[in-house]
Amino acid sequence: xxxxxxxxxxxxxxxxxxxxxxxxxxxxxxxxxxxxxxxxxxxxxxxxxxxxxxxxxxxxxxxxxxxxxxxxxxxxxxxxxxxxxxxxxxxxxxxxxxxxxxxxxxxxxxxxxxxxxxxxxxxxxxxxxxxxxxxxxxxxxxxxxxxxxxxxxxxxxxxxxxxxxxxxxxxxxxxxxxxxxxxxxxxxxxxxxxxxxxxxxxxxxxxxxxxxxxxxxxx
Numbered sequence: 001x002x003x004x005x006x007x008x009x010x011x012x013x014x015x016x017x018x019x020x021x022x023x024x025x026x027x028x029x030x031x032x033x034x035x036x037x038x039x040x041x042x043x044x045x046x047x048x049x050x051x052x053x054x055x056x057x058x059x060x061x062x063x064x065x066x067x068x069x070x071x072x073x074x075x076x077x078x079x080x081x082x083x084x085x086x087x088x089x090x091x092x093x094x095x096x097x098x099x100x101x102x103x104x105x106x107x108x109x110x111x112x113x114x115x116x117x118x119x120x121x122x123x124x125x126x127x128x129x130x131x132x133x134x135x136x137x138x139x140x141x142x143x144x145x146x147x148x149x150x151x152x153x154x155x156x157x158x159x160x161x162x163x164x165x166x167x168x169x170x171x172x173x174x175x176x177x178x179x180x181x182x183x184x185x186x187x188x189x190x191x192x193x194x195x196x197x198x199x200x201x202x203x204x205x206x207x208x209x210x211x212x213x214x215x216x217x218x219x
Contacts, residue, residue: 038073121136
């Protein structure tokens with residue numbers, strides 16, 4: 001029996017590209033919590049039919065970045081303090097699991113991958129760029145999970161990191177002294193590179209707990 005023939009397809013669908021742009025807008029605050037995503041308006045802005053926009057919006061709903069209200073539409077999620085606590089509990093589990101995998105067999109690769117991110121954070125702090133430090137913070141934790149080699153942990157971490165940026169607020173740091181934020185990440189990178197495993201785990205847990213304490217004052 002002959003094998004079916006298929007036409008070549010684009011590697012990335014239009015819906016996927018639109019979803020990426022909507023995620024970025026949610027993360028950087030261009031789409032604020034509670035904002036309604038209007039299918040017709042977005043289709044006009046992206047200059048596409050409404051089908052890919054509808055699919056992209058449903059992707060965000062399935063990821064938990066938006067929610068649907070019957071007869072009203074789809075809206076960007078609004079986070080409460082309970083949400084913040086839940087996000088960081090989930091992040092602690094995912095990043096802790098990623099760290100365990102790294103400590104087992106990927107320390108040197110993680111140290112190399114995290115070094116330029118910490119350098120970017122240090123440079124941003126030196127010029128007083130809170131937005132740049134926040135971007136580098138996001139990149140640090142994304143790279144940490146990527147180094148563990150688990151695609152499922154990476155997928156889970158991506159959505160949680162976007163929600164984290166929403167917690168903090170668009171391009172805003174929770175640290176009064178940006179150098180302190182850099183030092184925390186430099187210390188964590190050093191521990192991951194060649195410190196005692198239990199020390200690296202403790203530093204990551206403390207980092208998450210400290211973030212919760214800082215964010216509590218904002219809700």
